[in-house]
Amino acid sequence: MKKSVFTLALLLSTSVQAVPTGLEIMHLVEDSDRSHDMTQIMLMKIRRGDVELKRLMKSETLRTAKGRKTFMQFEKPAEIRGTRFLIWSDDNPDVEDDMWISLPNSGLVRRISGSGKQGVFMRSDLLNEDIQPRAIEDDTHVYLRTEACGENECYVVESTPVRPDSSFYGKRLAWVRTDIFQADRIERYSKQGRLLKTSWYTGYKNYAGSWFASEMVTKNALKDSETRVSYRKIEVNRNLTAQAFSQQRLK
């Protein structure tokens, strides 16, 4: 309720001021996702030179009062089929995310706490921190300009980590579509300001009032490498419960 009022106030203020601040845009982005929960299948194709690897994952996400809970299960490649992990992320930047991982071959479930954000996700062009939700408060956001992005119009927002050590990146530039408040593309820069990679989000569709991209393509700016993630079978508001996001599900 509190968030809805805040969003309404923001929307009203944007109609008067014409251009919202960077922080306001980020809140608009977050609030544009009105889903309670979401399930999808993610097909990740990682191409480096002429070699391509494929990963197939099922993903479920639940929005909670404190943040998000995500459950993932790998289907491909065959050797890690059935491997699952669970992430509880908190909106409060001072609270560390929790992650549990099940290793079916060894019959073990372990809680992984702490950092590890700079690790590479499944040999892709994405770091673990790229696929984990990042709280708005983790960064300072500055509105730069409004410009055309394809057929749409976008706000360009620069986000810089509040604590430099909290991220591998020096800054991110996000092109946020003014029509649906979703990212059109995100550029990630090194701490010396060099472009490292760019992610493009395409094929947005509306599911129960929320917009979700059907594809994300990330291209590495420094080497011939690309990661293409296709989001399939997106279902929203299936009334998933917190129970589906407990450690019991990993056993």
Added chain:
Amino acid sequence: MYQFCYSLMSVLVKYRIRVLLFSLVMVAALLPRLGTLQLDNSNEAFLPESDPSIAEMAAFKKLFGNEDTALLLVPLKADKLVQQVRQLEVLSRAIEQQIPYVKSVYALHNLEVMRGDEQSIRVEPLLKVAGDNAQISQLLDSLRQQPLYADIFINQDASWTGVLVEFFPYPKNEMDPRKEVAPAFEKLLAQAVFSEMELILIGDPIFDYEMDQLIQQETGLLWLCSIVLEVLMLWYFLRSFRLAWVPVVVMVLATLTTFGLISFFGWKMTMLVSMVPSLIMCIGIADSVHISCAYQDEIQRGSERMEALKVGASKVFLPCLLTSLTTAAGFLAFMATDIAPLREVGIYSAIGVVLALVFSYLLVPVMLAFGPKPVKSGRREGKPDLIDRYLARLADSVIARPLRWGGGFFLLSAALIAGMPFIELDTNPIKGISERTELRQKADFVDLTMGGIMTMDVVINRPLDKGIHSAEFIAQMEGFISGVRSHSSVVSVRSLNDVLASAHRVLKHKSDTTELPDSRAKLIDYLFLYEMGGGTMLDQFVSFDSTDLRIAIRTRSLSTRDSGLLVDFIRQQADEMLGSAVPVAVTGPIVNIKVTADYLAEGQKSSFALAFGVIALIMMVVLRSPVLGMMSLLPNILPIFVALGLMGWAGISLSLSIIIFAPLVLGVAVDDTIHFLVRFRKAFDVTGDYASAIRETIISAGRPLIFTTFILANGFSVLAISVFQENVTFGYLAGFAFTWALLADLILLPALLLLLKPLKAPVSQTPVNQT
């Protein structure tokens, strides 16, 4: 030829101011290009483009990336560890912000480790729980036991720690971005807050830059020394200051033009090029000296100044042209090698020698034409000096006993040549640098303190259907790694097995185990756990498609011979532990240097053969006698083998630079023989008598030959101050070979002429034409 040169000289002397201005403007136009000269000392630069090592290296980079690293070594102080960790944090942040292309900075303050218990795994900073110096010290001790961190973040006696700086791949559209790293570090570490930390900076981009600096400094220094030495020697011999500085100034202009042209054509320089300015100075100056001496002779004969310049320069034009051609041919013979930098040295030096000739004829007569009085030497006229007396005695003795002198000289040469089989092809890129350089001191320090300066990589290929996910294969790998580790040159070995062992330790919460997963299923789990836990090293050890495994080896400073032995040992271990069917590639800088040295050794043979062929042809044409032409080569080949034999007896290894020795010495030494035989031929054509022609030649030609050899040998001696041991040895050996070649010209050649009598006496004895 004489008439052509005389006409040319007449024009040049007449328009001397314009000629001088034109030459200076031309050199000045090329001067700005010198600042854009580029150095390339990468090991790849020395390999032929077609060599399999290039393909192997490219394959390695494709599989495992080629990101550079730098390591800042920091001395640890047991009572200030807490404070030092804070300093490391400040330093790391400054590096991230101020050093270009930095990807990550890891040091004690942010180094993450995985710790585990029955329920959980924690990825946390190594020093998270450390509060005081004693606790930090305890944690550092535990770090020493982990192969993934030992000798990078902590050395074996825990007295030094490292700050590891990883770099992104350098952008391809920028000019030599790698060279920006070291100067940025220099600037950063000069700041007061860091200069107190007693840091030592090492790493490939740093060494590469420092090597460039050394070469640049040395090239300038050697050139300056050779200039000073040449002026002093010429002044001493010619007793005229102008006759001393004019040839040197002309050579300076020729050298500047040569390097201006190198830059103009966009060619790069390597370590080998550092000796080119000195070579041009020592070798090219002979033309100027001959012109100056001939001019003096004409003045002494009573010619008017301008006429003396025209006649003198024209008289020595043919021998100067021929000697320049043979020297250039010797250098161009390097074209027969597969090594690009060596070919470049050949081209650069050949250009330099030709330009030296052009500038000598363009400027020496012009510069000597200025002034109110003709330039005279301080030589005493009429009276023979010590050199003249000894030359006369030597000539009489050789003519009286040619077999004894020739045979004795040949036997002595043969005794020295007998040492050749003892020569060993060996180069040590680290130990070959002088201990007085900071680069060498740092390398030695790292060798002793931080677990070895050199790296070598082994890549093991597994077919896609088998992959690396096999416990049996990992166990075989462990056997192989243990075998490699047992070699005395190997300091440390890092591989995927260390990653698996660390995951096993965490999952089984055993801190001291080195066990590996015993099933394929566990192996897959461990790798997944490692990656999801934030592990960043998988890309370093496993290829993208999981078919290739990399084993990173660190060794102490190795020579090429030692590295060859180690590679053989590694291959033998692989055959024994993994089976001979498993493809194993060994790569690394020292491996490439060894391959390069082998190529150079082969290249020397073909270069020498080419130089021999071309020079023999020139000599036969010039001397108008195939027999005399072939005979003339003996006094020039012999010194090369004698010098190489001396190396064998003295236990001096045949290293990279010295491999270019033979064609170079042949190309240069033959100049004296040309002067000797051209004079002999003229004298013989007049008298038809071997004894008198030889006597006259030894006495008349001997003096300038001694003179130029002295200049040449001493000119090369400036290499003795080089910081590269190879250059020092090269300088001494070249000096020795040129001296031996002079002795061969004055002893062996006359003896052979007297014994073999290769020329028929002229039918009518007419005065020889001066041309």
